[in-house]
Amino acid sequence: MTCLPKTESRVKLGLVIDLDICVGCHACSTSCKEWNTSGHSAPLTDLDAYGEHPDGVWFNRVHSFEVTNESGESVSVNFPRSCLHCEKAPCVTVCPTGASYKREEDGIVLINADTCIGCKLCSWACPYGAREYDSDAGIMKKCTLCVDKIYNENLPEHSRVPACVSACPTGARNFGDLGDENSGVSKLVKERDGFELMPEQECLPVNRYLPPRKKQIQNEAKDGFLEYKVDSSENALLRWIDKALSR
């Protein structure tokens, strides 16, 4: 068993992901993989890379699927999935070695590769499927929130955000301190009714998702269809013959 930090971390770094504008392009996935394969948990191993069963370690995966909404309509959903850096992270408390832990200073959940024994208890415990077992290395890996990028003084300032965030072409991914109610991300969550994923699991995830906005429905509360002035070209000729517009 591993303990969560005794005092709840004041800073809660996390992501706010906008499902209203995610187009399912996978930019976040590959950018994440690219950064992290040489980063804190390097490498993000790929098995059978050019063969029959290509499979590898990804910290961030995007699922595109259809669901039927409350109004009975089918809608297409693009859903990026990664570690939510829960405040009550079951992947931490279940860890027998202390390898899986939550940082006090910013709330990021990490795995210490030196002490992970690859028992996979954490992946069973995580209700979000956010853990990635590297069978080649024999240890568990997961999203680090780019802990080696966001503070990195060797990087230009624009780059000091998680790779998935800076890559996202539609701007669907936001990053900041969800522990600070005045932060931009906290305000965004408030304005857009950001939600927790599967709150019934009581993991208190830090990351939030922004729901799709109500569609801007055609002609909503407007005057309906166009009013016809002409119905044929003969009729148009008569009406427009005196049209006087100067150049």
Added chain:
Amino acid sequence: MSINPFTTIKEDVATSTQVADEVKTSTCYMCACRCGIRVYLKNGKVRFIEGNPDHPINKGVLCAKGSAGIMQHYSPARLTAPLLRVGERGEGKFKEISWEEALSIATGWLAKVRSTNPNQLAFFTGRDQSQSLTGWWSQQYGSINHAAHGGFCSVNMAAAGLYTIGGSFWEFGEVDWEHTRYFMMFGVAEDHDSNPIKMGLGKLKNRENTRFVSVNPVRTGYSAIADEWVGIRPGTDGLFVFSLIHELLKAEKIDWQYLVRYTNAHWLVIQEPGASDHGLFLRDRESTRPLCYDSASESLVDASSMNITPAFVGNYESAEGRKVVPAFQLFTERFLQAEYAPDAVADETGVSAEQIKGIAADLARVAFEEEIELDVKWTDSFGRQQDKMIGRPVAMHAMRGISAHSNGFHTCRAIHLLQILLGSIDVPGGFRYKPPFPKPIPPAQKPAGDTEKTNTPLGSMPLGFPAAPGDLRTRSDGSPQRIDKAFSWEYPLSIHGMMHMVIHNAWKADPYPIDTLFMYMANMAWNSSMNVPDTIRYLTDINEETGEYKIPRIIYSDAYYSETVPYADLILPDTTYLERWDCISLLDRPICDADGAADAIRQPVVPVDRNVRPFQDVLLELGARLGLPGMVRQDGTARFSDYADYIANHMRTDRLGPLAGWRGVNGESDLTGPANPDQLQHYIDNGCFWRHELTPSQRYYKFANRDYLDFAQKSGWIGSNAPIVLQLYSEPMQRFRLAAEGHGYYPPPLEHRERIKKYFDPLPLYYPPFSSTEDDTEEYPLHALSQRPMHMYHSWGSQNAWLRQITNVNYLHIHHDLALSLDLEDEDWAWLCSSHARVKVQIKRVHGVNPDTVWTWNAIGKRKGSWGLDEKAPESNQGFLLNHIISELLPPRTDGYRYSNSDPVTGQAAWFDLRVKLEKCRADECGQTEPQFDTLPAQKEAGTEQIVLRYGEELKDKATSTDSGNTLKEHREFVTHPENKADE
């Protein structure tokens, strides 16, 4: 390390690691979007690639392909040395040869052709973006048989735009993302303008009272986030747009002022059926300028003159007593026909009349009731000062789904006419030109004709813009001059050539045999050709008289072991995009945006570690060895040491070169000027791009904006600063039609006349895609099409270890109702049959698709043995191509002749016309896709082993001395679209 089970070891997290030894900027080439990148290098390897935040295209973002560039660069499918075929074509047996031998062989073949009949060289390039070089090379060589891949990609978009508004979508123009309130997107290929569109959609969706409407048979990707999805029947977009125009006309929701100022709506058209100038504009005898009827003076006056009040409708007479009417009247007569009423088109388009009427009402409301004004003064072409820029915030974008139909040219023209009617082209909130567009309509350059000389350059570049029958490139009997039959009576406005017909035509010796086929970066033996099985036969058939292959010599350059490599005789291996110089030139396919002109370079960020060379270096060296003008000095030595030398020092005219930035000996001059030997260093210092921002007064109304047009002329983009008049009515089209009626000096051969008469309509025309009238639609009730996943680019994706984990099989997506009727479940196998052939596919059921449409991802299917993949790879066993069941030819005419399966105006390959039926497979047929082809010999012995990739293991970032580990440090926040938050 030993672990004490009673203590928890605290990890010392390195948070300020040394990520790179060096960061180099360049331009991405994981697709055609051409984003700026910053490449982190460590220990000589690529550590990380991120978007360049300063770059005008991507402003720091990067798509899934761009971030997978590492795996493309280190792909096992890379070619490693020049190859000479030793087995039979297609066997894939080669021997490695030296570059000297490869270049000698190529020079020998090419020199012989050049000194006998230069047009027996067909030089066609694929997705490279160096057409200003390759076209110039072909010109100097003297072969008219050159083009790039546009004919099978999106020439309908380019041609319809250039012949209507002097610009088009993607490289030619973009949505005014900052101001638009209503964005309508038609059938988009998601790698075209990939990141700018995604960034723009993010902006739109965060703006209040802004709607995004997607017209697309498939509801994935962009369509998934649209406010309104119009799940239209493929190939009927033209009819849908006709109906919108019909509604707007009936309701008089028309920007009259815009029409009278900026279009040819008021120009008078001669109405004298049978006359040789019927349907042409009435022109002043002396000035030859078009005339209009001025209702103020009640006389015919120069249509371009000022302070007149032109008539939009009415019947008038010329001084000679000839009947004339304004073009707008003809437009009105066409679009007000009852057959285009929403109720009349609903069945055919699959879009309800209510939805069409609603969209028309929305368009009108946003355009006319939500007019916006920018407080920017500008001067029009006539010298009139304007205090404001008035905008109609409706914008459209269209791409592959419109383009890849046999009616795509007219559909695209209709979309532009819809925008013109709403007054929304190049106004605030509308669709905007990117410099150097707009160009005169059509652009002045004509295609080169056969010089019938040896060892002699052509008079101009091979491709151009016919405006009249005399600009076609036909022989005296009307037969095509070009091997692809571009610029012939069969496909007169094929301004991008017809690469998709070259192999077929060369095999058939129709119009003539060739000697050497030289191709670059186009997978023509697989996913870039229709009818793959026969294409392979064309490449391998023997001419019984000569004993040679029917296409005697094939030279191919590519960086990777694609399905096309085994069909070449000589392989000139190219580098990856991270090992080369390139220029993304204003002379070619520019990366400008509506507010500025821009160009860019690639620089080698890693050294070449194989015996390969950049194709453009090789092309210039071949040019020098052949003694091509411009590529050799007077003493016969090479003019350019390599492509980088060419980029900096080649002069296309006395003041224009490939790059527009830092010209002049000291880099003092932008846009035009003498060459600068240090130009590339300036680019590198600036992040490998250059951009010139337009002044606010130049940014809109570019077709009639004096400041802009003066600037464009000074920059060498247009020959004159005269206003560019938007062509509602297309006189060039009518000229071709008149020829087909027997008028003029260049009548088409009789057998083509009906076709020309029908399709060269000066106004947009709707006709169903050819397949819907030629095929038995009861037998083949469904439409089939492919789309490109956002994370893959053509065939390149499957060799990429990361991208192929995202997609390595392509299902056929069908509607649940269709699945139910055929008793099909997910992953069931079925035969997808066209009138040409059948392919075995696996099913996935969806709701988000037009019920009569089935679709799959493009180019996932791979031939066994290719692309460095194991032959058990899912791409080769489950993955399939629709190409196998698309014929490159239409059904025979009554005399047996078969036209290309292409748009009759432009020659655009009609990929999406495909009609199909679906049949469930028998149990014993399931398990593997068909057709299957012989397995290509693997490149390396190691191909069958399981490969574990631990990329990054050796690059793992180490803590630096300044790294303070676990102490809390400042983090930065990143909230996108903050500009919109303020409004809320």
